[in-house]
Amino acid sequence: MTEPQDGLSIGRLAAAVGVNVETIRFYQRKGLLREPPRPPGGIRRYAANDTARVRFIKSAQRLGFSLDEVRHLLRLDEGMQCAAAAKLGARHLDEVRRRLRDLRRIEATLSKLLVRCGRGDESVACPLIAALHAGNKMDKTVG
Amino acid sequence: MTEPQDGLSIGRLAAAVGVNVETIRFYQRKGLLREPPRPPGGIRRYAANDTARVRFIKSAQRLGFSLDEVRHLLRLDEGMQCAAAAKLGARHLDEVRRRLRDLRRIEATLSKLLVRCGRGDESVACPLIAALHAGNKMDKTVG
DNA sequence: CTTGACTCCGTACTTCGGTACGGCAGTAAG
DNA sequence: CTTACTGCCGTACCGAAGTACGGAGTCAAG
Structure with missing residues (x-):
């Protein structure tokens, strides 16, 4: 009965998913992950579906979901x-x-400006710096 | 000689550029904007080029530059x-x-999944949820 | 029995770009 | 003069997603 008790310790869970131990605890505090019962004075053991849950969270984050959204999805x-x-x-x-729209606009503006900087045939000033002074054509780009 | 002293007060500067007074002070603390000399016990006056500078900062931010990058540009x-x-x-x-690449990949993955959710002809599970469990095809999307 | 690694727990700190607060002083209007 | 704004200044706080730390306790090996 003294087999390596089933379930992972928090450290092994973290390693299995590739996150920090503190991250696991953080998810628990945020209510995204249960805290397995703790045998008095003992060590918590995590089951396979805790691992699955943390992986789920990480997958959702890769799709850009916030932790609040992840909680909802869970x-x-x-x-x-x-x-x-x-x-x-x-x-x-x-x-x-x-x-995506915002970034595309930024990309377009910036790349055009940099082409002009690169040509170096401007009469006087740096096109990038000048554009920042003028502030034109870039309203409400980021929000 | 008691004309409305030239230069703007901090409040008017902030209003002119459309930012919060606290934001101006914050830029000063960050070293992005000078603090005009203060007549002992008096009120700081901001010149036209302070206004220009704050506008420059805001323009650069619209192109997604961080304040550190802006400092450099200045x-x-x-x-x-x-x-x-x-x-x-x-x-x-x-x-x-x-x-942009990251977001495009997210967009593609998510929109495909949602089309499948919308069709509702899946055998059992929700395609979105299933994909998050599987975690496949979405490595290193965000970083 | 001791050493070292790990866990538990609470709390504080990080980055970024601000925002808010509180107390004091000066200024403008009635 | 009083009232009401502003300005000045330092400090604390916000959200997001963790990271770090310190002092315990526990567990397995030697």
Whole structure:
């Protein structure tokens, strides 16, 4: 019965998923991950589905979901409510597209300016610096 | 001689540029903006080029430059070193493009998943949730 | 039995770009 | 003169997503 008790210690869980131990604790404090019961004076043991849950969180983060959104997705996961999950996903996709538009505009503006800087045939000033002084054509680019 | 002393008060400067008074002070603490000399026990007066400087900062921020980068650009402005400014701009452009690639990948993944959610013809599970559990095809998307 | 690695727990600190607060002083209007 | 704004200044706080730290306790090996 003294087999290596089943379940991982927090350190092994963290290593298995590739995150910091403190990150696991942080997720617990945030209510994203349960705290397994602790045998009095003992060490908590984490089950396979805790590992799965942390991986889920990391996957969602890679898609740009915030931890608040992840919490929501996790609840939907438990309830298997695809429609609601899809709705949350759609809202997030809108936000992603908004950020994409902003970045595309920045990319376009900046790359044009840098081409002009590179040509070096400007009459007087640095086109980039001049554009920042003028402040034109770049309203509400980031928000 | 008691004309409305020339130069703006901090409040009017802030209003002119459309930022908070606290923001002006914050830029001063960060060394992005000088603190005009203060007639003992009096009120600081800001000149036209302070206004220009704050506008410059805001323009650069709209292009996604961080305040640290802005500080750098401001120094280059003073020295009129176009090549150096362009170099900084190019580095920033690289970063912008990296973020664009990440967001594009997120956009693609998420929109495909949501189409599948919308079709509702999945055998069992929610495609979005399932994908988050699987964690496949979304490595190193954000960093 | 001691050493070293690990865990537990609470608290504080980090970055970024500000925002808010509180007390004091000076200025403007009635 | 009083009232109401501003300005000045230092300090604390916000959110997001962790990271770091210190002092315990526990566990396995030697």
